[in-house]
Amino acid sequence: MSAADWIAIGTIYDIPRRGARCVATPQGRIGVFRTADDKVFAIENRCPHRSGPLTEGIVHGTSVTCPLHSWAISLETGEAQGADEGAVKTFAVRIEGDALFIMLEALATKAA
């Protein structure tokens, strides 16, 4: 078994400000978001409501609004904002210079 790992996914310039990109992983897609002030967050790319791809939503402040039915999800906590209830998984992000890493568990489990 390997523990959680920091995995390189690219640089901050790969993501537009107030935008997002997705990272394909064996456990599903993870959305990586960049805010107007260059903070970067990674969350599960599946809205808790009807599984909408959150990376396609509009990023505002530290939230994203799902493109399917406009749920707003906090990028910091993964929780739905306002009256809606639900949450997505969040992933730790490290920025070294321009390079971005996310913390993923058990990517190596299959072989282990």
Place this chain on the structure above:
Amino acid sequence: MTERLVIVGNGMAPGRMLEHLLEAASGRFAVTIFNAEPRVNYDRIMLSPVLSGEKNFEQIVIHGDGWYIRNGITLYKGHRVVAIDRKAKTVTSDHGVTEPYDKLVIATGSVPFIIPVPGKNLAGVITYRDLDDVEAMLLAAQSRATAVVIGGGLLGLEAAAGLKARGMDVTVLHVMPTLMERQLDPAAGYLLQRAIEQRGIKVLTKANTRAIIGQDRVEGVELEDGRIIPATLVVMAVGIRPNAALGKEAGLAVERGIVVDEGMRTSDPDIYALGECAEVSGRVYGLVAPLYEMARVAAARLAGDGTARFIHADTPTKLKVTGIDLYSLGDFADGDDREEIVLRDAAAGVYKRLVLKDNRIIGTVLYGETGDGAWFADLLKKQADISEMRDTLIFGQAYQGGSPLDPMAAVAALPDDAEICGCNGVCKGRITAAITSKRLASLDDVRAHTKASASCGSCTGLVEQIMKLTLGEAYNPAAVQPMCGCTTLGHDDVRRLIRAKGLKTIPAVMQELEWKTSCGCAKCRPALNYYLVCDFPDEYADDYQSRFVNERVHANIQKDGTYSVVPRMWGGVTSAKELRAIADVVEKFDIPTVKVTGGQRIDMLGVRKEDLPAVWSELGKAGFVSGHAYAKGLRTVKTCVGTDWCRFGTQDSTGLGVRIEKFMWGSWTPAKVKMAVSGCPRNCAEATCKDVGVICVESGYEIHFAGAAGLDIKGTEILGLVKTEDDALEHIVALVQMYREQARYLERIYKWAKRVGVDEIRRQVMEDAQKRKGFFERFVFSQKFAQIDPWAERVAGKDAHEFRPMAELRFTEAAE
């Protein structure tokens, strides 16, 4: 123990009764409702605004599905109760459901009266009673044919006005010499007739119907004097009678209606009746105020209060036709023991009449100016001696203080027990008390808590004045709806300030207009982006991160995260080469669904985002560009084949459609814009429900706009007739540019037109040539920056990051 309460009927009276009952004795009853109509409780008084298009059904729902669930009420929709077994104490519906009751309430309402003439059962003859009738009328109105309304009473005139507003040619037939003779005296009836006729509705009085003629469908109405009025729709609105059949079959005492005592109890002590089906002291009722009073009494009795009694009171009549103000109350027949005071102002169209007996008001008719209705009603109710103010009585309350007062003072002077809302029986004191004790600040709050102005809405002005008096400065009736939670400004203010201050970026707008959030939200950002694109087409750099995903990636996101692709087919015309290219793309990319759209295009659904650029590349080779089926922009121009092929075609409708589409494609608009061009009035391209439509005629091009066929259904308004194709293009472009510059983001043309006024739009586009040229030129300028095929740009590499993942992580082969 919980008692079982079964209610037959789900109209406004039993709905109100339940509200009272839940308040007074929540939990005491397990409630079951049988509703013959397949829907929830809605405000039947507001059917006329639905018919005329001023409201939609959702806006008139009183109790939504959630209300029944929250209150644990079982509602059988579409179940007509066919039998009551009083011995076993059960009711049975036509679907075979049997429910036992401890207490039963019958509220079966009324049935429209059908005049017994030949042809009364022909298709196309309908009554005006429920939403189904309204929908039948709306359907008929779409064909813009001719309608005859039989009956010049309240309902008949509202139906006529609604059908006229929907574009039909309408004739009202009334058997009496003047309209609404039961509520109006002949003078007011005459003024009313004139106002109705001014709206383009024909009125025939003393018109006795002999027969309704037609083979399978109605074709016309034949009068006693032999005249025949052609019609494709006949609305019977001659009155209603109580629907007491169920009570009669159950063996209850029935006269005109189901006989009840002053506590709403029928001849069976466990069965109550209320609403239009009930008869109290020899009277039956059809207006909402007494029905709500019955509801209050029945609820109190069911909750155990044996003292509640129904007492007859006169109810004022108001007509819900926008722009016609009339008010009548009480008894206004002539008589030897009566005197009258009359005020006429022919030029202003005002007529007021008070009928007095022994120095007391017993009746009043007001036409054209009805502001003093509540005051006269109060004097009538209190039997006040008016001899002191007799000389000035007719001028209204404002004149009683010696000098004219403003309307606020008149409301301030009303006593606390003066009735403000006739429909719901709400007096001034109750409104004031609710505002103070519950700290209500908005009209909606006051409506929710007191019900004042929540039914027909005609007392809204009075309620607002009371709010102003009670709240003072704190009440701001003109408060605009802010764009979103990020600002206090409304859309119109934001648009105005963007231009006035020359704000050319989203951050500049947010800074200068003091946005409350750092970078807006998903509501305001797309709106601001549109406003800036529209106002500064050459200078503004479109912010794609502020666009909704569909416009950012130029395809339509679907529920599973895949996209749909719709190439442009100019005017709906295609070719073998184009179809072959589409077929090849569908096979090559394994696209699961191919569908023809309502706008004469081909939609490929289920395309993976990663495949979009390659799909567009293949389509581009066949000459296709984006169809903008995802955009708040020009979508489609639908056409018929016109003079090219059709034996009825009057102009080249296909050619004009293609020309309009080639001229206007690529433009961004506040909401989507769909158009159509029909080659003759048979209108095969369905131009009369589009945002903009053209009907070709021999003499030129009739330009239509402000139609809708989605959430709302609305026939178009006519902008005007122009002679040449060039003129048609210029007028349409000017109209769309005016809309682009003035509408609020996401506001369709029909909503914008309703807000700013169809006449105003016509004035600026049809009559003011200079304005029209200005609009046209600004549109042409803006197109220089807009007509770039977004698909070709992306095939060439623009925004490549959109279409592929940032990284693809695979399982790592962990070391042994």
